[in-house]
Amino acid sequence: MTGTAPAHPIRNARFRAILLTRLFSALTGGFYNVPIMWWVLEETGSGAMIASVGLVSALAGLIAAPIGGVLADRWRKRLLIQATYVVDALLLVLMAALVLSGQLQVAYVFPLLAVTSFVAALRGPASSVLVPLTIPREVYQQGNAMMSLTGSLASLSGYALAGAATGFVGVHGALLIGAGLLVGAIVTLATVPEPTVAPTATAEGEAPPSEGLRAGLRVIWSNPLLFWTFAVSLLLNFVLIPLEVTLAPFARSLGVGAREFGFLSASISVGQLVGMLLLSTYRVPRPWLALVGGTFGIAAAIAGLSVAATLEQALALLALAGLSAAVMNVQLSVVAQLHIPHAVMGRAFGVMTSVSSAVQPLGYAGAAALLAWLPLQSIFLIIGGLLALAAAAWLHPTLKVGFEKPMVSPATD
Structure with missing residues (x-):
């Protein structure tokens, strides 16, 4: 063991791919929240209905996070994250098609967003585990800070860009842009090898x-x-x-x-x-x-x-x-x-x-x-x-x- 300090995580190619995936994913948040919330407001004229949509999303995430934790430990983490991105992208395309055809109803929004929030919460634990399995522990701080910084900047800009996109290309266009960003996340994450974890007595076996x-x-x-x-x-x-x-x-x-x-x-x-x-x-x-x-x-x-x-x-x-x-x-x-x-x-x-x-x-x-x-x-x-x-x-x-x-x-x- 040498006294050389580990390089900054940005020099790690796998970390850079995870960081870029985080960028695409965080940008996507605005491209389903902004157009759908705006559509609900236009259709119902009710701010309370928007709050209800947010509540449904929060409850779905509350239920899914523990399940996502179990899956993250017992399944392939990268594949789990990519699978949830695929589901999210398909849901965005479905909502865009319903809006474009005039068949989307307020009653459909709740289950669609609940499923979206559910799969997002499913991938949360797996996404959190990728960083410490990719970089040395001496640079966990810089890695976490970069992930948080990228996510925050992408979320802020994503909402602004989604608002502009909704105004220019409509609700369905903004939703399709969000789906395209998720495709970018899927492709980028495919370059990251599946991390390996040595099993422990707690993790072995097929426990319920x-x-x-x-x-x-x-x-x-x-x-x-x-x-x-x-x-x-x-x-x-x-x-x-x-x-x-x-x-x-x-x-x-x-x-x-x-x-x-x-x-x-x-x-x-x-x-x-x-x-x-x-x-x-x-x-x-x-x-x-x-x-x-x-x-x-x-x-x-x-x-x-x-x-x-x-x-x-x-x-x-x-x-x-x-x-x-x-x-x-x-x-x-x-x-x-x-x-x-x-x-x-x-x-x-x-x-x-x-x-x-x-x-x-x-x-x-x-x-x-x-x-x-x-x-x-x-x-x-x-x-x-x-x-x-x-x-x-x-x-x-x-x-x-x-x-x-x-x-x-x-x-x-």
């Missing part, structure tokens, strides 16, 4: 799906660092949802309008993009400090909103919150990848994704209750206080030591 899910839960429960990492990610999902909901009334309390409200929302994304860009180029030598600093940073930023008196102060604090959240999300992913055995990684990611999705409705319900009973300043202090408690927990010696003892061996190029 319920046993597979229990295996994912066991690996999370048995490792204190992994358990707390998962708990913090749930807390982030839970408390950041109320933050999103409070931004509109917060803008009004600052005496600004809809344009400035958009700036407030965008400032979080700007901070996240900056954070992911930094992490994709610079390797943090002490991830534990990054997690502690990121958690305290987002806690301080949100608590600071309680005393922010100007739009500029609020924009700076929200950008800091976004940057801190990006640091935390990337490092939390690295912790999971280092401490989950490869043979059960799909099931563990499936369980985590499903539970995280289940927390989101609770976050929205909590936000509604808080807005009904408390002033905004108190809400910001509560959110900041909860995150500060989570940050303090990272200081526990058991968790700190856990960063020095990863459970899995390095991947190979």
Whole structure:
């Protein structure tokens, strides 16, 4: 073994192919959400109907993620991802044909999007496992940051491009463009060899799906660092949802309008993009400090909103919150990848994704209750206080030591 540091993941041809696949896939999201949501709005004139479509998609994903985790561990990961892309592409072509022929009905939209969300959630765990099986663990941070950065930029531009495409070529044309992007993802991923994983006692045999899910839960429960990492990610999902909901009334309390409200929302994304860009180029030598600093940073930023008196102060604090959240999300992913055995990684990611999705409705319900009973300043202090408690927990010696003892061996190029 030499002291030479591993090359940046972008030098890995397999990683570049996975990254390009991620680009195509993330761009596609806008090309089925925007045209279909617009079609539903034009047909029904109901914003509530759009919300219902989103709810159906979320519920389908909640159910599919654990199943996708089991399949990711027991089937060929690359083939699973490609199969779901094929199903997605065929569904987009079907919806485009129904729109063009005038036969699409609102009642059809719900099952079609439910199936689309279901297959997307099925491939989620397999997609998450590909990166740690492709690059050395020393560059997991840069690899995760690049994947997140690419996905975020592609999603933002995808929605804008899909809106423009819907206006120029119509709903059916935008859907067909989305199908074409998926074909690009299928072809690109075909250049990546199927990763191999050494079987473990837990993964061997043909256990029923319920046993597979229990295996994912066991690996999370048995490792204190992994358990707390998962708990913090749930807390982030839970408390950041109320933050999103409070931004509109917060803008009004600052005496600004809809344009400035958009700036407030965008400032979080700007901070996240900056954070992911930094992490994709610079390797943090002490991830534990990054997690502690990121958690305290987002806690301080949100608590600071309680005393922010100007739009500029609020924009700076929200950008800091976004940057801190990006640091935390990337490092939390690295912790999971280092401490989950490869043979059960799909099931563990499936369980985590499903539970995280289940927390989101609770976050929205909590936000509604808080807005009904408390002033905004108190809400910001509560959110900041909860995150500060989570940050303090990272200081526990058991968790700190856990960063020095990863459970899995390095991947190979």
